Amino acid sequence: MEDYLSLLVEYDVLGAFWVNIQLTLWAGLWSFLLGTLLALMRISPIASLQWLGAAYVNVFRNTPLTIILAFGFLGLFGQLGFTLDEDLNVSLFRIAILGLAIYHAAFVCEAIRSGVNTVPLGQAEAARAIGLSFMPAARLVILPQAFRGAIAPLGNVLIALIKNSTVAAAGSVAIETSTVMKEMIEFRSDVIYPIFFTFAIGFVILVIPIGLLTTWASKKLAVAR
């Protein structure tokens, strides 16, 4: 037990989780913006944009996240020399955020589209009846309700994003949880169980409240129909 505690002093476990949380928050923000834009494209009357949105979702939903992040590190950074900062570590961190955001935007788009499907037909008819065209109707009538209907699936995307932030290891983000856990176990394999449960419980603590919160919020904010 003492051995294990001294290990916690030696390795910055909380710091590792903080890196994953930062990855999640930034990737969450960008994927939300990109996903909303894609969802708007998919429900717009313009065929070329619909096509682009659908192609994006189909391509990135079916690509393993590991490939996207490995591509960011080996392809973009390694071969094309693409960087997002002069500091190597910051640059890799940002490329990982980019990869996570690109991947999860496809799921955000689908979540919002499922939210749009919760808005009854009559609402759009009413919006047209008072003379609103597509953008105002989407902005004032459809989307506000769609977001409320999309809270539960968006919460699921956020939970997946937290867990998937560990895959940043494939993008060579070195101090996040999966890498730190690996190093700790390799250094002290005699306390492998406590180490694993420390990290596992950490994710349970992060994930379960978000699940409960979004379920609660989706019920609380659901539009009564």
Place this chain on the structure above:
Amino acid sequence: MSAQQVLFDAPGPKSRRNILIGNIIGAIIIVGLIGYLIVALTAQGQFAPERWSPFLEWDTWRFFLLEGLFYTLRAAAISVVTSIIFGLIFGLGRLSHVAAIRWFSGIVVEFFRAVPVLLMMIFFWLLLGNFGIFRPQDSPFVAVILGLTLYNGSVIAELVRSGVHNLPKGQREAGLAIGMTRTQSLRAIEIPQALVAMLPALVSQFVVILKDSALGYIITYSELLAYARRLGSGEGNIFQSLIVAAVIFIIINFLLTSLATKLSRLLSFRTGGKTRKDKNEKVLVADPTNTGTGVGAA
């Protein structure tokens, strides 16, 4: 495309013109993006024939891509079977009327759904390496399967549970009325129907398993991505190799996704449960390493 009719009237002449203009602008943006990519990549020499020509050779496919794909499919196929077994056991456990079994299954399922698959894989990989039950070169493979099974099995357990809950109540009553016990009615009537109803969701889950098998790359399991990387470092075309590997994944997963959609249409007449969500109901997103039914969702 169900949202289409929801949001618009049949367009009149003026909006038809606006849509046409929008379409032209959209097309210009798309062509511009693709053109920019092509120009930028050409400047980098990424379209040089020698970077792509390896993919025209049979040996490249035989020794790298198909071999990698074989290992990917092997891990995925075994995990599919073990996940279904795990899912059935714990799904039934959650439906049990013995509170202790219900609680235990619930905790197991919620735990493995919350822990990142990669952490489980790394844990099992290093643990098996310590134990020495498996040959050292096999422990990544076993770790991939264990990680995928625990996670996807838990998701499938939730599918089983929600499948049974979504059946019309009369199904169980009918079973009880003809003198079956609750367990008999569960086994003979409810589970078989729930399985049919959950088949499309199950196929979607296979996509998740196949995609997540690529995590094996991080714990040194030689799957498609690892082979693509090896090929790329050998030929100096890592960029192209990864793209080709991604395209292989996309094609297989796209076919599986289409199969799921087709199945849900076919099977919607076969069961009392739901294989297809109503248009206005919340569509569960076919998950980003799956979040299936959502933590805490009833």
